[in-house]
Amino acid sequence: MKKREKICVLMSGGVDSSAVAYLYQKQGYEVIGLTMDILQKRLTDAEKVAKKLGIEHHYVDLHAEFNQKVVEYFIQSYRQGLTPSPCIMCNQEIKLGILAEKAFELGADFIATGHYAKIKDGKLYKGSDPNRDQSYFLFGVKKAIFKKLLCPLADLSKEETRSLAFEAGLEIHNKKDSQDVCFVENGKYQTLFNPPPPCGNIVDKNGKILAKHNGIINYTIGQRRGLNIGGGEILYVTGIDADKNQVVVGSIPDMIKTQITINNINWLGDEEPKDFTCEVKLRSRQQPIPADIHFLDNNTAEVIFKEPVSYGIASGQGCCFFAQNQVLGGGFII
RNA sequence: UGGGGUAUCGCCAAGUGGUAAGGCAUCGGUUUUUGGUACCGACAUUCGGUGGUUCGAAUCCAUCUACCCCAG
Numbered sequence: 001m002k003k004r005e006k007i008c009v010l011m012s013g014g015v016d017s018s019a020v021a022y023l024y025q026k027q028g029y030e031v032i033g034l035t036m037d038i039l040q041k042r043l044t045d046a047e048k049v050a051k052k053l054g055i056e057h058h059y060v061d062l063h064a065e066f067n068q069k070v071v072e073y074f075i076q077s078y079r080q081g082l083t084p085s086p087c088i089m090c091n092q093e094i095k096l097g098i099l100a101e102k103a104f105e106l107g108a109d110f111i112a113t114g115h116y117a118k119i120k121d122g123k124l125y126k127g128s129d130p131n132r133d134q135s136y137f138l139f140g141v142k143k144a145i146f147k148k149l150l151c152p153l154a155d156l157s158k159e160e161t162r163s164l165a166f167e168a169g170l171e172i173h174n175k176k177d178s179q180d181v182c183f184v185e186n187g188k189y190q191t192l193f194n195p196p197p198p199c200g201n202i203v204d205k206n207g208k209i210l211a212k213h214n215g216i217i218n219y220t221i222g223q224r225r226g227l228n229i230g231g232g233e234i235l236y237v238t239g240i241d242a243d244k245n246q247v248v249v250g251s252i253p254d255m256i257k258t259q260i261t262i263n264n265i266n267w268l269g270d271e272e273p274k275d276f277t278c279e280v281k282l283r284s285r286q287q288p289i290p291a292d293i294h295f296l297d298n299n300t301a302e303v304i305f306k307e308p309v310s311y312g313i314a315s316g317q318g319c320c321f322f323a324q325n326q327v328l329g330g331g332f333i334i
Numbered sequence: 335u336g337g338g339g340u341a342u343c344g345c346c347a348a349g350u351g352g353u354a355a356g357g358c359a360u361c362g363g364u365u366u367u368u369g370g371u372a373c374c375g376a377c378a379u380u381c382g383g384u385g386g387u388u389c390g391a392a393u394c395c396a397u398c399u400a401c402c403c404c405a406g
Contacts, residue, residue, distance in 0.1 A: 012367095014367090016367095074368090078369095083368080083369050083370080084368070084369075085368050085369080086367095086368050086369090087367055087368050088368075089368090090367095090368095091367095115367095116367095131366095134367070137367070137368085177366090177367075178367050179366060179367060179368095180366090180367085180368080181367095181368060181369085182367070182368090187368095187369095189368095189369090219369090219370095220369045220370055221369090221370080222369090222370055222371060223369080223370055223371080224370080224371070224372095225359095225360090225370090225371095226360095227359085228344095228359065228360075229345090229358085229359070230344065230345045230346080230357095230358045230359030230360080231344090231345035231346050231357090231358055231359075232345085232346075232357095232358065233357090233358075234357090234358070235358090236370095236371085237370090283368090283369085283370080283371090284366075284367085284368075285365085285366060285371095286371095311370085311371060311372095312369095312370065312371070314369070314370075316369090317368085317369080317370095318368095
């Protein structure tokens, strides 16, 4: 990378992406900032940071795209009894999809983000700290992007990242980390559903009615709280039947699975995908578990766990492949 | 309307004279760029009602009420 190459930083106005912009500017690259407009409120912190750093900054209007690819996907998933993974979808479709394209249109040689993941030789790896690793959220990103993507925070601690922002004199250096569903207030995504979803029954595996639910969108597989069924053993959601508008509950043994099927696979490995053994993550914060991947076709595969999994595995969530520290892609749980 | 039994937090349930365990549920918090899990904390001045015995009762007595079972 030559110093006068142009790096476009995808800026959210948060600590991480701001630190990235500062980092490359400090190193002498030509840096521009790009921020997507998606919500009612414009992320003006990004603009302020860019101004403070003295770098060029642009907004890209992605209201329609975000609405369709993330919000609508989110709503439709829940309506179908699935549990959506909006962050995965946003990364692959919006941030490192359309927004990245805009960056290249603006003449960027590389794009950079504040993701806590490592990119090396066009391949995706875990970030150093397993507790902060965000590579899981990137398994669906198109392979070609990684050749042009920079994620320089992979080896930094959060404190080091914050001190970079502080060093740059940025007000946002102590801004709180983002969490919850970003496109809705306080993570209360239920407000997106209008009209509200219909109430229905909570049943056991034999179909016996145990209680009422206030819409299947409020539940996900493995969920314990909110069932309002007391007196007996601990119950978890073991199934969601959108057709019958029912939530099925049971105990831990009822959740155990030895294999799952995934589709919409995004393959990031070098060679053509074929059956292999690796580790998988079924949610962002969990220890990877060993599994055999058996491809049914290029888009679909069975994932057979070496040990049965006894926590909730929800359809709609991502299953990410890891070979050691490298991310080989992943798919969505059917 | 004869006999027997049971009545303790929303549910289940310890406790039989010494000053209300626990579990589930619920609520709050921690963790977390998705949902969830897990973890931590809170949660009956009161034991169906009313009297009585006792220094002291959810625990003993009386009575009322409700429900259950067996005989009708």
